[in-house]
Amino acid sequence: MIVTATAHGGPPKPLYMQLYFQVLFGVILGVALGHFVPDFAVLFKPMGDAFIKIVKMMIVPVVFCTIVIGIATVGGDQSIGKTLLKAMALFYVLTIIALATGLVAVEIIEPGVGMHIAPSSIDPREVARYAKDAKPLDYIDVLLHIIPQSFFTPFAEGEVLPVLFVSIITGFGLRRAGKVGQAFLGGLESFSAALFAAFGFLMKLAPFGAFGAMAFIIAKNGIKSVGNFGLLIVTFYAASLFFVFVVLATLSRLHGFSLWKLLRYIREELLVVLGTSSTEPVLPAMLYKLEKLGCSKSSVGLTLPLGYSFNLDGTAIYLTLASVFLAQAMDIQLTQLQILTMITVMLLTSKGAAGVTGSGFAALVATLAAMPDTVPVAGVVIIAGIDRFMSEARALTSICSNAVACVVVASWEGALDKAVLKRELDGGYRSLSDEIPQAAQAA
Numbered sequence: 001m002i003v004t005a006t007a008h009g010g011p012p013k014p015l016y017m018q019l020y021f022q023v024l025f026g027v028i029l030g031v032a033l034g035h036f037v038p039d040f041a042v043l044f045k046p047m048g049d050a051f052i053k054i055v056k057m058m059i060v061p062v063v064f065c066t067i068v069i070g071i072a073t074v075g076g077d078q079s080i081g082k083t084l085l086k087a088m089a090l091f092y093v094l095t096i097i098a099l100a101t102g103l104v105a106v107e108i109i110e111p112g113v114g115m116h117i118a119p120s121s122i123d124p125r126e127v128a129r130y131a132k133d134a135k136p137l138d139y140i141d142v143l144l145h146i147i148p149q150s151f152f153t154p155f156a157e158g159e160v161l162p163v164l165f166v167s168i169i170t171g172f173g174l175r176r177a178g179k180v181g182q183a184f185l186g187g188l189e190s191f192s193a194a195l196f197a198a199f200g201f202l203m204k205l206a207p208f209g210a211f212g213a214m215a216f217i218i219a220k221n222g223i224k225s226v227g228n229f230g231l232l233i234v235t236f237y238a239a240s241l242f243f244v245f246v247v248l249a250t251l252s253r254l255h256g257f258s259l260w261k262l263l264r265y266i267r268e269e270l271l272v273v274l275g276t277s278s279t280e281p282v283l284p285a286m287l288y289k290l291e292k293l294g295c296s297k298s299s300v301g302l303t304l305p306l307g308y309s310f311n312l313d314g315t316a317i318y319l320t321l322a323s324v325f326l327a328q329a330m331d332i333q334l335t336q337l338q339i340l341t342m343i344t345v346m347l348l349t350s351k352g353a354a355g356v357t358g359s360g361f362a363a364l365v366a367t368l369a370a371m372p373d374t375v376p377v378a379g380v381v382i383i384a385g386i387d388r389f390m391s392e393a394r395a396l397t398s399i400c401s402n403a404v405a406c407v408v409v410a411s412w413e414g415a416l417d418k419a420v421l422k423r424e425l426d427g428g429y430r431s432l433s434d435e436i437p438q439a440a441q442a443a
Contacts, residue, residue, distance in 0.1 A: 019206065023271040026211035030275070033211075034218025041219035044212040048276065051209025055281040058199050060158050062284040063305050064167045065192035066291075070298030071171025072185055079413065080168065080302065087303045087409045091311040094401055095350055097247055098313035099343050102320035105239035111231040112328030119330055119376045160283075160305045167301070199284045203272075210275025217277070217388055229386045232325055236390050239317050240397045248404045255411050256418065261425040262403060265289065270396060277391040279399045283308065286403065294420030295410035303409045307402035314397030315360040316350045318390060322364050326379035338374050345370050360394045361387045 034041040071080060106112075146161045148154045154162035174181040245259070252259040263270065266289055269282040283304070290300045323342060327334050334342075349367045361380070368377040410416035 019203065020268040020271050022207040023210050023268065023275055026207035026209075027214050027271065027275045030211040030214030030216075031218050034215040034220075038219035041215040045216035047212025048209050048214075048216060049212075051205050051212070052276055052278060052281055054202055054205065055199075055209075055284070056158060058195060058202070059160070059280060059283050060155050060163050062192070062195050062199065062287060063160060063163050063301070064155075064170075065188055065195060066287050066297060067164065067167035067301035067305070068171045068174065069185070069189055069192060070296065070301040071168065072174035072181070073297070079415075080172075080298070083299055083302050083409060083413055083415075084306070086412050087306055087405065088310065090405055090409060091307060092347070094247075094311060094313055094405065095316045095347060096343075098243055098316035098397075098401075099320045099346055099350070101239050101243045101247070102236075102317035103324060103339070103343070105235050105242070105317075106321045106324040106328070109231065109235045109238075110328060111229075111235045112325040115329040116331060117329045117382060119378050161309050164302070164305045196284070196288055199288075203268075203285065206268075206272050206275070206281075209281070210272060213276050220388075229383065232321075232383070233386065233389055235325075236318060236321055237393050239321060240314060240393045243313060243317060244397060244400050248400060251408060252404055255408050257407060257421055257425060259400075259404065262293075262407070263400065265293070265425055266399075266403060270399065273395045273399050274392050277388070277395055279308065279395050279402075282399065286399070290403065290406050292420075293407065293424050294417035295406055296413075296415035299410040299413055299415040300406055303406045304402055307405055311402050311405055312350055312360075312394075312398045313401040314394030315363055316346065317397065318360045318394050319346045319350055319364055319367055322383060323367065323375055326368075326382060327375050329382060330376070330379060332375060334374060338371075342367070342371060342374060360391065 030041070030044070033044075146165050148157075148162040148166065151166060154166055174185055249259040252262065266286065269285050269289070272282050272285075273279055287300055287304055290304065291297055320343065323346075324334065324339075326332075346367055349363045349370070361384070365377060365380050368375050368380065407416065407421070411418075
């Protein structure tokens with residue numbers, strides 16, 4: 001029997017009992033069912049949707065508790081501002097590199113050249129269906145959206161940025177309250193422990209969620225559709241792999257840790273993202289694991305939720321690559337000024353996409369709608385059918401980038417215990433579903 005040793009002692013567990021193996025098996029089984037029995041496979045869509053909804057209901061309270069406790073117990077008033085500024089600076093640098101990566105990849109491989117698709121041949125009804133979802137770009141609206149209508153609105157709507165705003169204010173309030181706020185803080189810490197324990201239990205449902213989501217994706221889109229735009233998909237995956245294993249690996253090495261070991265440490269979360277095509281289900285798990293890696297609670301609590309809205313590098317790669325691909329497919333010659341303008345617009349549209357399934361495609365529609373004189377928004381109809389096959393890579397690239405960014409920002413702020421980081425990464429894989437309930441019980 002194949003077994004794997006636990007990272008921190010204890011008897012080895014059979015491989016089939018490891019959650020990451022179960023999730024991978026669920027993904028493979030879902031692909032097989034969706035391909036061979038598509039009519040039956042579509043019936044499992046509610047299973048994937050239910051898992052995502054169950055986990056998403058935990059995100060807001062987990063983020064709130066993590067940030068409030070981190071600020072109230074660790075972070076100083078000045079350090080919070082510095083952490084936010086450094087995180088945003090890193091996010092924008094990574095986004096620019098990601099946009100450039102997608103642009104270079106599509107210009108070198110040229111997956112759209114020779115297709116000769118006339119914009120007039122595209123069904124106008126399909127164009128209208130996608131164009132109506134495009135929202136006007138307005139930085140002021142984006143900033144104002146961070147401020148919720150009331151204190152409890154973010155808890156009802158489940159949006160990360162307003163939760164971040166409310167959490168920071170509450171954390172500062174507890175710092176100023178002093179001893180009076182200790183009772184509330186103690187209750188919040190107990191509530192946080194209970195949330196993580198519950199989340200560890202819910203993660204055991206991940207194999208079923210991954211199976212249901214993947215079965216529906218393959219049944220609905222069909223593996224055959226990949227062949228029609230195979231070179232585009234290969235180009236996107238190549239660009240994403242370059243960004244992760246060259247750009248992020250270099251950044252990791254410069255800060256004294258191994259990207260490969262970090263990915264091994266969070267492989268359970270990566271497989272959940274692969275199965276669901278969404279980064280949101282693993283946000284609570286990533287908060288917990290990054291803190292276990294030696295990053296301070298306040299640093300992780302600020303950087304990771306912020307990265308979920310402002311560091312979507314998988315989406316950034318997709319935006320430049322897909323836009324230029326459509327121009328190539330429709331025989332449109334883009335000038336250097338148009339490309340530069342497009343990248344500038346994408347610096348905004350890539351930040352407006354949440355880490356949920358299909359948000360990258362919505363960002364592409366918003367980008368083209370904002371620049372009607374470059375690539376017609378009608379072009380999105382060309383790749384709508386195969387967009388879902390690139391969604392996994394977008395989400396995986398973004399979650400890898402945010403994991404690295406959290407460790408880097410914590411290192412910059414002196415909020416990283418490098419001895420703990422080395423010990424944890426050298427220890428290898430850590431099963432969240434097993435560890436969180438044990439940690440909560442010990443506490």
